Amino acid sequence: MKNIKKIALDGVVTSNPVLKLVLGTCPTLALTTLAMNGIGMGLAVTFVLICSNVLVSLLRKVIPSQVRIPAFILIIATFVTILRLLLDKLLPDLYASLGLYLPLIVVNCIILARAEGFASKNPILYSALDGLFMGIGFTFALTLMGAFRELLGAGAIFGVILWDFKIEFFSSSAGAFFTFGLFIAVFSLMESLIAKKKKINDYAKLCKLKESASVEEINAKLKGDK
């Protein structure tokens, strides 16, 4: 249970693929003009992440380490092709809006990184969960950025026009870089604030303990808290 909680926190917050690891930058910058595009791309990547992680984990003892990278690429490319076929058949509008960036999922660093760094070393369940939460983290970041840019660049949210006021800069490539930088800065700031607060809480606990306990007891307590 502790492992699952760690995987979830890693995927969505502490190792967020977009805002913390700065991976998958190409679709992040190109597709976040609309919030809906962010959701679409996020879900597409989540599907490929889960499927490829499961298969890589399943075959981790079969694939020789010397050919693991071509084997992983083969697996990822297969799932991306399946996804393309499915979207073209069932969701043609989404397929058209994702355009070129859909086949480019094959070379998305997040997927290969998770296959190499996690799925090839962990059992199936944990690998599937890692894919799911990394996908959620990716979707979350892309949707948030898309909503922000759509709101300021088009005066709309999820296609619903809210006002006539537009700052076209946010719909442009430069606006994408600016928004990306802004989001990374805000995310890092929030993370450092949370870490600082945690440090203060730990210190306060330590001070309280110091009044009534021995050094061994304090150490044991802090260890338990961790």
Place this chain on the structure above:
Amino acid sequence: MSFFKSVAFRCITVLLALAVIFGGTLAILNDVLYVSPEERTARAIKSVYGVEMKYQTRLDVDSTNTEINQALTCEYGTINKIYEIKQDGNNYDLLFHTTGFYGYNNGKISLWVKVSVNFTTEQPTEDDYKIDTVILASFEKQTLMSKFTGDFYANFTVDLTQEFIDGKIFTSDKYDTDNIKNIITGATKSANAACNAVNCVLDYVWGAN
């Protein structure tokens, strides 16, 4: 014999097995999830009308029927498909899939252009035609397509029938005073390709020059 126990043999076997299994799976899925040209046409018509409509093909460059499988070329681009969609009485719509040349980086823009034909006489005259809808179908090499909002495409659908009869065409040249300007500032070359795509339809319907 030692080769069959080596790592090299295992590597080749695993990669080959993966390629064969995945290749087979994709071949089956490709067949199961195949989207036919008819289905694609129905989707395109739905994107224009909002609902599925019955249509008759007048021209289709992808058709296997040799009588209709040719593109109509004009000075500015090509018309790849023309569908006729029946409306009330004698009235009907002509839906064009048209591609305009000379965009940014010598790229192309393809549009769906719906022309309605409303007439009470036996045969329609040239002022019975009107451009109703223009929708982006696809583009090549154009990097500033996000600048093209609905307003740009709406400029093509303003009632300009008399101007078309007089031989005017759309232009993205701001110094051109003889024609109808439809320009996106900062993306004039892409606007030129879009104008050319519509001009091809003008050429077909009104014989523009």
